[in-house]
């Protein structure tokens with residue numbers, strides 16, 4: 245975590261304190277029978293369009309996100325403002341994602357609207373449009389910029405299509421504008437999803453980050469399930485929650501990472517991290533001795549926790565204004581109701597009580613559950 249952000253940014257301090265309490269003292273999870281304190285994080289799925297089509301992307305594979313799928317379009321600025329007004333009272337961290345959120349026509353205005361309310365706002369982008377948006381992102385006072393990038397040029401272009409050069413230009417521009425305008429924000433982090441193709445590229449990738457002047461890397465372990473469980477979940481979504489399915493859609497049978505290579509790499513990265521000063525974190529956080537277990541197929545929870553606090557801690561706002569805990573499950577339209585009426589309404593409470601009893605089969609390798 246960039247310490248300058250911690251000490252110079254009020255929204256960050258507020259949300260860091262709330263996040264800490266939520267994560268370490270989840271009294272509502274244990275005591276409130278499905279009711280929950282307000283979430284510390286509101287994720288806005290700004291839209292599901294994207295200017296890349298990464299083959300591994302769950303968003304691209306999800307029925308709801310296809311052009312003829314259940315959720316099309318996006319919320320307009322006046323609707324986004326109404327939602328921001330409804331949630332700003334409890335000062336959540338706001339996380340803007342997609343699809344590719346920079347494709348939303350009002351993204352910069354929305355960031356400005358949220359930051360003017362003193363909220364912590366992070367934006368997760370694939371970086372392709374960063375070059376065009378760099379100056380306006382900084383002027384909008386974005387708190388945190390998260391760029392999804394999976395490796396050096398050869399690897400990134402192979403995995404996600406030709407995009408590396410554009411992203412590199414965007415990163416350089418952001419760093420330059422920050423420096424020229426003497427701004428410490430946004431802090432910049434790279435998110436990289438581990439897979440067979442980028443695992444051996446990581447040491448070179450750290451050098452590249454160093455050259456750019458970036459010092460935060462989050463390495464994401466792959467989320468996966470089996471096709472059988474994904475189909476079961478689609479039925480649950482449809483029949484129990486009358487919702488389209490959006491979530492883990494990757495069945496990696498026979499494609500999983502070489503676990504020996506991964507463990508070696510993690511050890512090497514520890515050294516490289518302390519030498520280079522690049523802060524490396526993993527998501528989800530898996531103990532090294534449980535890496536083998538995490539990457540077994542089919543996934544099982546035998547050695548892991550069966551607990552997920554996410555439905556008590558975070559909420560998604562879908563592009564159709566539905567609030568959702570996860571997996572595209574729709575709880576109610578935030579434009580038509582009060583936030584609390586949905587958040588602690590009967591449907592949400594039932595969902596939380598059910599999750600406390602038993603997770604869904606697709607939850608086994610969800611990055612949001614406890615491990």
Ligand code: SF4
Pocket residue numbers: 294295296297298301302303304342343344370392404
């Ligand atoms: S850039 Fe992100 S949202 Fe777009 S296809 Fe790739 S992984 Fe999916």
Ligand code: SF4
Pocket residue numbers: 491552553554555569570571599603604606607608610611612613
């Ligand atoms: S683990 Fe939690 S957040 Fe993930 S799909 Fe299951 S209930 Fe939802």
